[in-house]
Amino acid sequence: MNNRVYVGNVSFQTTEDSVRDLFAAHGEVASIRMITDRETGRFRGFLFVEMVTEEQAEAAIAALDGTEVDGRPLKVNIARERPPRSEDR
Numbered sequence: 001m002n003n004r005v006y007v008g009n010v011s012f013q014t015t016e017d018s019v020r021d022l023f024a025a026h027g028e029v030a031s032i033r034m035i036t037d038r039e040t041g042r043f044r045g046f047l048f049v050e051m052v053t054e055e056q057a058e059a060a061i062a063a064l065d066g067t068e069v070d071g072r073p074l075k076v077n078i079a080r081e082r083p084p085r086s087e088d089r
Helices: 016-024 054-064
Strands: 004-008 029-036 043-051 075-078
Touching: 004 054, 016 029, 016 043, 016 054, 043 054, 054 075
Parallel strands: none
Antiparallel strands: 004 043, 004 075, 029 043
């Protein structure tokens, strides 16, 4: 397991500060990366939170998965590594 957490189904009104406050209740937040569209710069509705320890990440997942924030139930789980892209683009 790692200490990087995927958070999906995030409202477009959610801010980085509100995410930090939400996760800080379960440990120290090392970083937050809100994913944006390359062309428009608009938030895509998911983000990654890195907690300082694996235990803090586990606690945050257990507490926050399914929690409603800004009218939407969050999908919170361990972030998986992205598979390598093929060269066929």
